[in-house]
Amino acid sequence: MSSRPRYWLIKSEPAVFSWDDLWSAPGRRTHWDGIRNYQARNFIRDDVKRGDLVLFYHSNASPPAAVGVAEVVREAYPDPTQFDPADDHHDPGSDPADPRWLMFDVAARRRLPQPVSLSALKAEPALAAMLVVQRGQRLSIQPVTPAEWEAVLALGGLEPAGAAPSKKRK
DNA sequence: GCCAACGTTGGC
DNA sequence: GCCAACGTTGGC
Numbered sequence: 001m002s003s004r005p006r007y008w009l010i011k012s013e014p015a016v017f018s019w020d021d022l023w024s025a026p027g028r029r030t031h032w033d034g035i036r037n038y039q040a041r042n043f044i045r046d047d048v049k050r051g052d053l054v055l056f057y058h059s060n061a062s063p064p065a066a067v068g069v070a071e072v073v074r075e076a077y078p079d080p081t082q083f084d085p086a087d088d089h090h091d092p093g094s095d096p097a098d099p100r101w102l103m104f105d106v107a108a109r110r111r112l113p114q115p116v117s118l119s120a121l122k123a124e125p126a127l128a129a130m131l132v133v134q135r136g137q138r139l140s141i142q143p144v145t146p147a148e149w150e151a152v153l154a155l156g157g158l159e160p161a162g163a164a165p166s167k168k169r170k
Numbered sequence: 171g172c173c174a175a176c177g178t179t180g181g182c
Numbered sequence: 183g184c185c186a187a188c189g190t191t192g193g194c
Contacts, residue, residue: 136175
């Protein structure tokens with residue numbers, strides 16, 4: 001039993017689907033589909049729950065950066081692209097009666113007033129163990145600890161919900 | 171564009 | 183079950 005909400009980081013290539021794309025989508029909402037990695041699938045299947053909060057991270061970007069906060073608004077359900085032969089993510093080995101790949105829905109909540117670049121994440125001692133800063137870490141959805149969550153939001157200029165406003169300014 | 175790191179595939 | 187080959191990810 002773990003406390004809620006949990007925190008996550010999801011990666012998206014802005015050339016494919018950016019924070020602005022999410023922000024301008026109906027309901028500021030999207031299906032987070034196309035995941036074809038078992039470890040990521042298992043997180044989605046077992047651990048991602050409605051109300052969990054998500055850092056939206058731009059990978060393959062200049063610079064790569066955490067850019068916004070989103071919320072899980074629908075839990076795991078089958079990703080239809082696996083059954084579409086015309087789709088890049090088609091998986092002919094997946095059984096429609098027991099779909100191999102899942103997706104979930106997220107909705108944008110807050111843009112980070114200041115995007116937190118990967119180099120800024122790496123420069124923050126409190127984030128030394130954060131998965132996204134580890135070399136060779138390719139998981140497209142990663143768990144984030146509450147302490148990491150607060151540190152990233154602080155770097156991004158957002159106060160964590162419920163926290164007293166900070167007076168520190170630079 | 172380069173290439174290191176990683177996950178998957180498939181021959182054996 | 184091993185492991186080399188291959189495709190992908192993603193920082194730089």
